[in-house]
Amino acid sequence: MNDAKPNANFPACRQSFAARTWLLLYLAGIVTITFIHQPAILAIMLAGALLVSGKERWRHLRRTMLAILVFNLTISAGYIAVCLWQGAFSLNYLLLVNLRAILMAYLGFWFVGKVSILDAVAGWHTVSLLATLAIGQIKTFERILADFRAAFESRNLARPGWLARSRHAAAQAQTLLDKSFAASNEAAQAMRSRGVFDD
Amino acid sequence: MHIPDGFLSPQTYLPAYAIAAGGWTWAARGLKAQLDETTVPRLAVLTALAYALGIIMVPIPGGTSGHALGVAILALVFGLRTAFIAYSIVLALQSLLFGAGGITALAVNALAMGLIGAASAIIVYKLLARLNKTFAVAVASWVSVMLPGVVVALILGIQPLIAHHADGSPLFFPFGLSVTLPAVLIPHCFIGFGEAVLTVLVWRYARTRKWLPE
Numbered sequence: 001m002n003d004a005k006p007n008a009n010f011p012a013c014r015q016s017f018a019a020r021t022w023l024l025l026y027l028a029g030i031v032t033i034t035f036i037h038q039p040a041i042l043a044i045m046l047a048g049a050l051l052v053s054g055k056e057r058w059r060h061l062r063r064t065m066l067a068i069l070v071f072n073l074t075i076s077a078g079y080i081a082v083c084l085w086q087g088a089f090s091l092n093y094l095l096l097v098n099l100r101a102i103l104m105a106y107l108g109f110w111f112v113g114k115v116s117i118l119d120a121v122a123g124w125h126t127v128s129l130l131a132t133l134a135i136g137q138i139k140t141f142e143r144i145l146a147d148f149r150a151a152f153e154s155r156n157l158a159r160p161g162w163l164a165r166s167r168h169a170a171a172q173a174q175t176l177l178d179k180s181f182a183a184s185n186e187a188a189q190a191m192r193s194r195g196v197f198d199d
Numbered sequence: 200m201h202i203p204d205g206f207l208s209p210q211t212y213l214p215a216y217a218i219a220a221g222g223w224t225w226a227a228r229g230l231k232a233q234l235d236e237t238t239v240p241r242l243a244v245l246t247a248l249a250y251a252l253g254i255i256m257v258p259i260p261g262g263t264s265g266h267a268l269g270v271a272i273l274a275l276v277f278g279l280r281t282a283f284i285a286y287s288i289v290l291a292l293q294s295l296l297f298g299a300g301g302i303t304a305l306a307v308n309a310l311a312m313g314l315i316g317a318a319s320a321i322i323v324y325k326l327l328a329r330l331n332k333t334f335a336v337a338v339a340s341w342v343s344v345m346l347p348g349v350v351v352a353l354i355l356g357i358q359p360l361i362a363h364h365a366d367g368s369p370l371f372f373p374f375g376l377s378v379t380l381p382a383v384l385i386p387h388c389f390i391g392f393g394e395a396v397l398t399v400l401v402w403r404y405a406r407t408r409k410w411l412p413e
Contacts, residue, residue, distance in 0.1 A: 026302075027302065030204065030302055030303055031209070031303065033205075034205070034207075034208070034209050034212075034303060035209060037364075037370055063298065064298065066298075067297060067298025067299070068203065068298060071203055075206075075372075075373070078373075078374065078378075079373045079374075082373070082374070082378075088367070088368065090368040092368070093368050093369060093370075093373065096370070097205060097206070097371070097373070100205040101203060101204060101205035101206075104204040104205050104301065104302075104303070105203075105204060105298045105301075108204070108294065108295055108298060108301075108302065109298065111295070112295050112296060117292075117295060125231075126227045126230055126231065126284070127288065129234070130242075130246070130284065130285060130288045131288055131291075131292070133239060133242065133243040133246065134243065134246045134247060134250060134285070134288055134289065134292060135292065136243065137243040137244060137246065137247035138247045138250055138251070138292075140247070141247050141248075141251060173400070174404060177244060177248075177401075177404055180244050180247065181240055181241070181244050181408075184239070184240035184241075184243040184244055185236075185240040187239075187240070187243070188236040188237075188239040188240045188243075189236055191236065191239065192235075192236040197234065197235050197236060
């Protein structure tokens, strides 16, 4: 869920401070980008980000391209189609909007790869609590779904078709909710025993 | 219907953040009192469900995406404040972990889906619950998809008017309202039916487990 690894040699409060500093830098960065309307500057910034983001750069770039490719292709193709029809095509616009989207998404994946989100929001109690709950439950969902999928595939000699998979998903939906609720209930009881709800 | 990063002008997202900040402060007030060992597991399950629904999306030519929201069930079980803040966190996580939506667009997405979607679901449910509760949940869910769709389409559609070069070429989102309104609303009209079916199923599950408010 989160790429950043906790650093055992780094005190928790300093880790949280560092994470918050990165969060503020990231936020300042993406706001600044929206005020830049020259594709050349955005290209230089993207090259700079790639250069300084270390050995994970290609993984982050791959995730970035996967995340934005379909949307940006759709908008770019739509823009070209409208311009072919109405005129006033601008290559500058296409470069600007695509470079901006790539750079912003790249910075997001770089930030998440470098910093734990939970460390970054540790200072805001409500946000931190809800983010912890959501991330914990998302992990539970992922684990239960992976278990269900493995069990289902192990009972089929050949790869099941869409219909069989849909029927299986529908049949398992309630169990998924029950199991994830039970897991979440355990977490809530643990929180209760540690005094999280006592104020 | 997430709006991605890079398509909203600062003239749009900065005021939206100011409004959303007020909304988040209001929503956070009293939230802790609502959270205990009974409500936390329910909130966690429904928040994770909303997250999972939101990342199964298809792009829409008008510049956004089509997907179920899961905000109606959050609103019907927990009320407006909790639904708004929980859905805002879902949107932030989707943006950071999957690149779905965006951090600059977060406030607009949260106000549209988390606040207007949740509020419309609650209002429609209260209006129709006397007739038939299942029908009320279904219509409330459909409206909770369509109204945010209208807001998202309007916000995207005004971008070429408020942010453009001197020669008129756009700086952010390129299409006007004549494109965005039909492009967002027609697919979401059908997505709303899927959302209604899904919400009714989860609502029935919640009802059998006595999660719903009296």
